[in-house]
Amino acid sequence: xxxxxxxxxxxxxxxxxxxxxxxxxxxxxxxxxxxxxxxxxxxxxxxxxxxxxxxxxxxxxxxxxxxxxxxxxxxxxxxxxxxxxxxxxxxxxxxxxxxxxxxxxxxxxxxxxxxxxxxxxxxxxxxxxxxx
Amino acid sequence: xxxxxxxxxxxxxxxxxxxxxxxxxxxxxxxxxxxxxxxxxxxxxxxxxxxxxxxxxxxxxxxxxxxxxxxxxxxxxxxxxxxxxxxxxxxxxxxxxxxxxxxxxxxxxxxxxxxxxxxxx
Numbered sequence: 648x649x650x651x652x653x654x655x656x657x658x659x660x661x662x663x664x665x666x667x668x669x670x671x672x673x674x675x676x677x678x679x680x681x682x683x684x685x686x687x688x689x690x691x692x693x694x695x696x697x698x699x700x701x702x703x704x705x706x707x708x709x710x711x712x713x714x715x716x717x718x719x720x721x722x723x724x725x726x727x728x729x730x731x732x733x734x735x736x737x738x739x740x741x742x743x744x745x746x747x748x749x750x751x752x753x754x755x756x757x758x759x760x761x762x763x764x765x766x767x768x769x770x771x772x773x774x775x776x777x778x779x
Numbered sequence: 780x781x782x783x784x785x786x787x788x789x790x791x792x793x794x795x796x797x798x799x800x801x802x803x804x805x806x807x808x809x810x811x812x813x814x815x816x817x818x819x820x821x822x823x824x825x826x827x828x829x830x831x832x833x834x835x836x837x838x839x840x841x842x843x844x845x846x847x848x849x850x851x852x853x854x855x856x857x858x859x860x861x862x863x864x865x866x867x868x869x870x871x872x873x874x875x876x877x878x879x880x881x882x883x884x885x886x887x888x889x890x891x892x893x894x895x896x897x898x899x900x
Binding site (some may be wrong): 683686687689690693694697700701703704713717736739740743746778 | 803806822823831832858862887891897
């Protein structure tokens with residue numbers, strides 16, 4: 648296999664650039680890139696969460712916190728962050744298992760990435776409905 | 780021929796390990812915290828506010844929450860730094876972004892500790 652790859656010249660028609668519109672991500676890649684996106688989102692909105700926590704624990708600004716937290720836009724943002732946390736959590740556990748060489752074969756890796764997407768979305772929906 | 784010694788390149792492994800150890804700690808704390816949240820009364824009521832404040836006045840949340848904050852900042856530092864290293868090639872811009880990230884995270888840690896330890900003051 649390795650020898651064949653070395654001896655054969657690469658076909659001329661091979662694309663030189665990645666056409667991001669035409670490329671289809673396999674499920675594990677989607678989970679992986681969403682892990683990064685959710686992590687970046689959580690980092691960017693960390694001051695917002697700290698601000699809310701700060702307000703919620705201070706008697707003087709508690710009223711303002713309740714007002715803030717019941718604003719539809721803030722709720723929407725919090726729902727997004729909830730999904731980000733849950734996805735980062737579930738995908739993180741999957742990566743830890745992969746690190747421990749658990750579920751490395753392709754069918755298993757596909758199933759576990761599907762499970763990560765499904766569980767994090769389902770939990771977001773359940774908690775979101777409960778909190779709304 | 781480049782005669783490079785193969786020592787002194789362990790920082791990658793250290794960061795890899797720290798990222799995972801902090802992740803496991805944060806996952807465990809999350810489970811503990813979710814159980815605490817499930818025990819709270821209905822959100823927005825007077826009872827909720829009292830219970831919420833009591834939760835954050837407990838030594839458990841003060842102590843393990845502090846460790847959570849430290850874990851989060853170290854974990855986020857490794858993760859965000861990796862993002863900059865993957866996508867930002869010019870060394871000057873990358874260095875600037877690293878510094879901004881580091882300063883922000885240290886600042887957030889200070890802010891979080893101020894919030895967490897206020898009941899102790």
